[in-house]
Amino acid sequence: MMFHSSEDYAETMWAGHSFQLFAHHPFSARLILAILSVALIIWCLNKTLLQPYLIYLNLKRQGVKGAPFRPFIGQLPEIREHMRRKESDPQYAAVLFVQSREQIKQYGDIHISQMGPNIDLVLTSPDAIKEVLVTKAGCFEKPAYVKNLLSLMGNGLVFAEGPLWERQRRMINPAFNHKEIKAMSEIMIKCTNEAADRWCQTIQGGTQELEMLLEFSKLTLDVIGRAAFGSEDVASGKAADELYGGLSKLIEDKVAGIMEGWSLIPGYELLPTSENRKAKRREKELRALGMRLIKSRRETRGRAAEKPRDLLGMMLVGQDEQGESVMSDEQLLDECMTFLLAGHETTAVLLTWTVYLLTSHPEYVEKARAEINDVLGGRADISFEDLPRLKLLQGILYESLRLYPPVPMMGRTVVRDTEIAGIRLQKGTEVTIVSYPMHVREALWGNDVMEFRPERFANGISGAVKQPGAFLPFSAGPRTCIGQNFAMTEAKIVLVKLLRTFSLKLAPGYRHFPVMYITMKPKHGLPVVLESLFK
Numbered sequence: 001m002m003f004h005s006s007e008d009y010a011e012t013m014w015a016g017h018s019f020q021l022f023a024h025h026p027f028s029a030r031l032i033l034a035i036l037s038v039a040l041i042i043w044c045l046n047k048t049l050l051q052p053y054l055i056y057l058n059l060k061r062q063g064v065k066g067a068p069f070r071p072f073i074g075q076l077p078e079i080r081e082h083m084r085r086k087e088s089d090p091q092y093a094a095v096l097f098v099q100s101r102e103q104i105k106q107y108g109d110i111h112i113s114q115m116g117p118n119i120d121l122v123l124t125s126p127d128a129i130k131e132v133l134v135t136k137a138g139c140f141e142k143p144a145y146v147k148n149l150l151s152l153m154g155n156g157l158v159f160a161e162g163p164l165w166e167r168q169r170r171m172i173n174p175a176f177n178h179k180e181i182k183a184m185s186e187i188m189i190k191c192t193n194e195a196a197d198r199w200c201q202t203i204q205g206g207t208q209e210l211e212m213l214l215e216f217s218k219l220t221l222d223v224i225g226r227a228a229f230g231s232e233d234v235a236s237g238k239a240a241d242e243l244y245g246g247l248s249k250l251i252e253d254k255v256a257g258i259m260e261g262w263s264l265i266p267g268y269e270l271l272p273t274s275e276n277r278k279a280k281r282r283e284k285e286l287r288a289l290g291m292r293l294i295k296s297r298r299e300t301r302g303r304a305a306e307k308p309r310d311l312l313g314m315m316l317v318g319q320d321e322q323g324e325s326v327m328s329d330e331q332l333l334d335e336c337m338t339f340l341l342a343g344h345e346t347t348a349v350l351l352t353w354t355v356y357l358l359t360s361h362p363e364y365v366e367k368a369r370a371e372i373n374d375v376l377g378g379r380a381d382i383s384f385e386d387l388p389r390l391k392l393l394q395g396i397l398y399e400s401l402r403l404y405p406p407v408p409m410m411g412r413t414v415v416r417d418t419e420i421a422g423i424r425l426q427k428g429t430e431v432t433i434v435s436y437p438m439h440v441r442e443a444l445w446g447n448d449v450m451e452f453r454p455e456r457f458a459n460g461i462s463g464a465v466k467q468p469g470a471f472l473p474f475s476a477g478p479r480t481c482i483g484q485n486f487a488m489t490e491a492k493i494v495l496v497k498l499l500r501t502f503s504l505k506l507a508p509g510y511r512h513f514p515v516m517y518i519t520m521k522p523k524h525g526l527p528v529v530l531e532s533l534f535k
């Protein structure tokens with residue numbers, strides 16, 4: 001072999017012999033392993049100790065208050081203890097998670113909280129939250145730990161960022177305009193009638209206890225399946241049980257991982273632990289179900305002559321208003337999983353808490369029935385045009401969203417240095433927006449703030465609260481919930497049917513224990529005794 005220079009020689013020797021050297025010298029292999037291990041430990045310590053500590057110092061130096069820094073665990077032990085102790089406390093919702101009243105009382109509306117290794121700037125003030133969600137929204141993205149928690153949604157609309165998010169939102173927006181929601185309301189009515197018939201059959205003229213969180217979840221899954229995917233069988237029989245059961249278990253397990261603290265460690269989700277393997281398996285099954293939906297919709301699209309009107313159909317045609325072209329199969333699947341998840345769970349939880357509040361305040365059941373009868377007269381079915389006239393029902397739903405917001409917290413990560421409420425935030429700082437404390441702040445709503453009083457919304461949101469930005473069930477700004485009108489339309493349709501067909505009583509076995517599994521829902525479900533009003 002000819003070498004043109006000593007560099008060539010050295011290079012070839014390095015490339016050719018170095019691996020042999022390592023292979024034949026166990027010492028060198030061990031050295032490499034040791035170097036890699038040290039690098040990994042340094043990386044982990046930097047992520048879980050040094051970076052959080054520097055963020056903590058930056059906030060502290062600017063006078064932000066909060067519990068003292070505690071390496072790796074933060075306030076996790078207290079939160080866990082808190083959750084255990086509160087099992088029997090009916091006011092549990094009022095002391096939700098870390099953002100307990102005591103924390104706000106002790107440290108103020110804007111304070112530091114530490115969940116495992118993560119330092120969070122907790123915001124419960126309308127002005128600061130408006131800066132994050134609206135005026136400086138471009139400086140924030142969704143945090144990695146939430147993306148990991150809901151990795152099933154991939155890069156769908158909830159987690160897409162930058163130009164991808166802009167394109168997807170532009171493409172999907174038209175599916176949620178007034179005309180489309182009106183068209184989808186017919187599907188909602190059909191699904192609701194079918195569910196009510198099923199419940200009537202179960203009751204068989206007597207009374208029967210039903211677990212309403214489960215019933216509402218199946219119903220909202222059915223609606224999103226048909227309205228967004230043009231599929232009749234998302235929520236039929238076994239598939240629905242598998243889908244609902246699979247999704248709930250997946251999220252419960254992942255939240256349990258957070259409470260244990262392990263899954264807050266960066267990169268933990270990549271380790272082959274039995275929990276991670278189980279979660280991956282579940283995700284794979286659920287995504288396979290999503291793929292089946294796409295395939296079946298592709299086939300029906302091939303046969304249909306007119307322009308598709310459901311969400312998946314529109315995405316399959318695959319052009320946005322600017323004529324930009326098709327989504328990849330992977331992106332399509334991410335959007336399907338996003339809408340299946342975001343589009344059913346939240347609305348089911350809203351319906352569940354509303355029925356809980358109504359059974360606890362029967363006087364509003366009577367008032368709501370009177371309003372419904374007034375608006376519908378002798379007609380059996382509601383129509384989309386009736387909905388704006390159901391003012392009390394709207395107030396009941398808003399009051400439920402105020403006292404039991406299905407999404408009471410939202411996370412953000414600073415991606416560009418910025419300033420919020422006069423506090424300088426470095427890139428990498430985590431921000432948690434907590435709506436619940438604003439929803440129950442006396443100074444904003446009046447001294448009856450803890451009471452269920454739907455009339456407070458008689459003149460809309462601005463008539464109910466001093467700062468409208470303090471009512472945040474659907475978020476605000478460019479990333480506000482795309483499905484809010486869909487959800488409110490669906491919830492009204494379901495409640496009208498329920499109140500017109502059944503009397504409702506909370507079952508004696510109900511245990512009030514709201515928990516946060518991304519959405520805030522009753523840990524033990526909502527058992528309700530249903531009795532038909534028509535005998």
Ligand code: HEM
Binds near residue numbers: 169472475487
């Ligand atoms: C009562 C029902 C609902 C509540 C309380 C709710 C709440 C929210 C909230 C708070 C966000 C913002 C999350 C964040 O920025 O971190 C959000 C976003 C979103 N919601 Fe909803 N939602 C509901 C129903 C729905 C429905 C029915 C759909 C679809 C049919 C839907 C689809 C979405 C999507 C796709 C996003 C992400 C939007 C974006 O980032 O551009 N939601 N929702």
